[in-house]
Amino acid sequence: MACIECSKTTEPTTVNVTMWRDKQLVVVENVAAYVCHECEEQFYDEQTGAKILDLANKGFPKDKMVREISVPVYSIDEDLGKTTDEIPKGG
Numbered sequence: 001m002a003c004i005e006c007s008k009t010t011e012p013t014t015v016n017v018t019m020w021r022d023k024q025l026v027v028v029e030n031v032a033a034y035v036c037h038e039c040e041e042q043f044y045d046e047q048t049g050a051k052i053l054d055l056a057n058k059g060f061p062k063d064k065m066v067r068e069i070s071v072p073v074y075s076i077d078e079d080l081g082k083t084t085d086e087i088p089k090g091g
């Protein structure tokens with residue numbers, strides 16, 4: 001399959017798709033995808049795309065959930081993301 005962005009050759013592989021559902025980060029793992037060697041664009045065939053969309057439309061139902069992981073969160077702004085409680089007090 002040719003890349004939809006640059007028309008170069010793509011390689012079939014599996015990827016983890018991450019997306020935000022309200023304030024919850026959702027991961028769909030082992031998704032069959034094509035990844036472009038040239039621009040690293042990744043995309044899915046129609047059937048796979050439909051399955052992901054179906055999960056999203058159903059609001060990622062809990063009974064379909066495989067497992068839960070915790071995700072490290074970082075901020076490159078030192079002050080942002082901290083509440084006053086988390087800033088160590090001097091002394």
Ligand SMILES: [Zn+2]
Nearest residue numbers: 003006036039
């Ligand atoms: Zn490409």
